[in-house]
Amino acid sequence: MARIEPTHGSDGTAGTGEGTRRPHGRRRAVRYAVPVAVAGVAAASIGIGTALASSGDPDLPKISAQDLIAKMAKSDAQQLSGTVKVTTDLGLPSLPSGLSLGDAPGGGKAGHGSAGKDAGADTSPQAKLTELASGTHTLRVAADGPDKQRLSIVERAAEYSLIRNGDQVWAYDSKSNTVHHSTAPKDAHGGNEAPQELRGASPQELAKKTLAAVDDSTSVTVDGTAKVAGRDAYQLVIKPKAAETTVGAVRIAVDAQNGVPLKFTLSPKGGGKAVVDAAFTKVGFGKPAADTFDFKPPKGAKVTEDKADGKGGKDAKGGKGAEGGHGRDGAPDLSGMNVLGKSWTSIAELKAPGGVGSGSGAKGSKDAGPAGALLDSLGSKVSGSFGSGHVFSTRLVNALVTDDGKVYVGAVTKDALIKAASK
Amino acid sequence: MSQAELTTAAAGRAAPSPLWALSLFRSEVGTVFRRWRTIALLGVLAAVPVLVGIAVKMETDDGGAAGHGGGGPAFISQVTNNGLFLVFTSLAATLPFFLPMAVGVVAGDSVAGEASSGTLRYLLVAPAGRTRLLLAKFSATLAFCCAATLTVAASALAVGAILFPLGDVTLISGVTVSFGEGLLRALAVAGAVALSLVGIAALGLFVSTLTNSGIAAMATTVGLLITAQIVDQFPQLHAVQPYLFPHYWLSFADLLRAPVYWDQLLDNVGLQALYAAVFGSAAWARFTSKDVTA
Incomplete structure (x- = not known):
């Protein structure tokens, strides 16, 4: 059975017109370089694009x-x-x-x-x-x-x-x-x-x-x-x-x-x-x-x-x-809430809302029911002169939920929350 | 190599009549669309809007709205108000799987299918050159992408017009436009969907040049589709997701905003072009240098 191999130059791209066979491997490698080059150019232009977008800080007159x-x-x-x-x-x-x-x-x-x-x-x-x-x-x-x-x-x-x-x-x-x-x-x-x-x-x-x-x-x-x-x-x-x-x-x-x-x-x-x-x-x-x-x-x-x-x-x-974004800022308008401290270190003090989110969890924790277990897994237990409670941490806002149903929230450290609760 | 062959090859290279290239393309399109399998695929695609339309009609016959609360495929809550939305719902429902699967079958079969049935070498005897044959195959696959998308859209429009009222179209930004503009946007959406399939068509063509088994090529292409879809779901893999061909598929919905939100649409076009370039040239590299034994 005859093997049909690519005709040299018949597609007008690889043809050199010599009509002689070139080694297979080399020709193949050259051809495969095309998709690799296309992908490489694309990757490079994406990279350069990102680099251009992030660099080149404009030259502006100084301002105070x-x-x-x-x-x-x-x-x-x-x-x-x-x-x-x-x-x-x-x-x-x-x-x-x-x-x-x-x-x-x-x-x-x-x-x-x-x-x-x-x-x-x-x-x-x-x-x-x-x-x-x-x-x-x-x-x-x-x-x-x-x-x-x-x-x-x-x-x-x-x-x-x-x-x-x-x-x-x-x-x-x-x-x-x-x-x-x-x-x-x-x-x-x-x-x-x-x-x-x-x-x-x-x-x-x-x-x-x-x-x-x-x-x-x-x-x-x-x-x-x-x-x-x-x-x-x-x-x-x-x-x-x-x-x-x-x-x-x-x-x-x-x-x-x-x-x-x-x-x-x-x-x-x-x-x-x-x-x-x-x-x-x-x-x-x-x-x-x-x-x-x-x-x-x-x-x-x-x-x-x-x-x-x-x-x-x-x-x-x-x-x-x-x-x-503004931790302490959206909160103060809420009725039924105290704001302790001021500016960046202000802490909002409020009664835990019954039936909602953390509030119901706080009550459940006393019974050590499933909700309590959930609470324990999410927050860390702390205690102080205010009694005991759980601290919930996020990357910015920390919240302290005491067992007697008070909530302290602020963009402050845990220690600051405990101090505020102890007052 | 005989003298005659050399001459014809030379002649083919010297005077590639555009009409001749067209006839190659035409014969490829004929091969694709005359197959029972292709007709069955198009039939399945046409049945999807019928199914969706009847389901929505039955669910809302008592006056309720479909997909209340935002569940179900995109746009489904609008279908009862305007049958044109069945076009968008059907495209959104078929784009994740049905459409690309059909394209994967056709693209995967294009070269490998000929090889396994033993017809590829007869095609190569024709003095067309492998590059041109591959281009004709790819164009035929792209023609199928358009045909498949238009089948879904046309069937959906017909079903929508029969089952639901037509009229002014509420875009997803809450702006109401005339039915004529709505139709134009629907056409643009169909175009965007067809374009979204270019990537998998190129991928399928490349896979098809790797093997002599049509079934293996189809299965691999559809498998790659599913893999890409799964990888696209994991938030942990967000770094690679913008480079997956299905990533911007749903961006066709951005044509229904007012004003049109172009960012993702253009990203999609760029990505599909990239896939076409990379895998198209890879298919060329493979196909023009491989030994065809069957």
């Missing part, structure tokens, strides 16, 4: 920290659209929702108070933004002045959109095809501020919250420059001086031109990956198309109206999506 903060304060960029990537890593154990410790500190209780009734498919903004408390999410934001905003959480084959136009706030969840409608309180916060849930995780809002906490217990410096979303930016570094806090440093990249915060990174004192990292991957300061902010409930979508009395509770949780 005060001037940079002033620049941020008087930044008047009202129109903006872009894509934000938010990565939150509190180091929480992943628990089934409802048991999540992530929202226990700030909003667990209140979340159930105002929005708990339709737990199945909850379209209300506050419930949705809780999801931002862990993992990586892509948001698309657009804003035109103080009362037209749009924020969409880009999900796999679905999207969750929040649209504010004037005093109308709409939320649309494409996954369940449901709409949530509420009316924004005009001037509720003094001035024309947007409802907080619209901005929870944007670098601007996080930066604002952080700057509000800057006082003499904080060192603020400018640390070089960076390129964020293709724009030149200064890096503002804020470091709390207090030894008790678990916050290592906050870095904010501020647009060199218009003072808009483009990137927000919060790293824990323990080192490692940032706890919160919110950055624009794309940003533009042009006026977004007007119809971006038009919203009519789609045909066939289920619409739920928000009751006006839910307002107080809602605002308290507004920044919850970024709870880790």
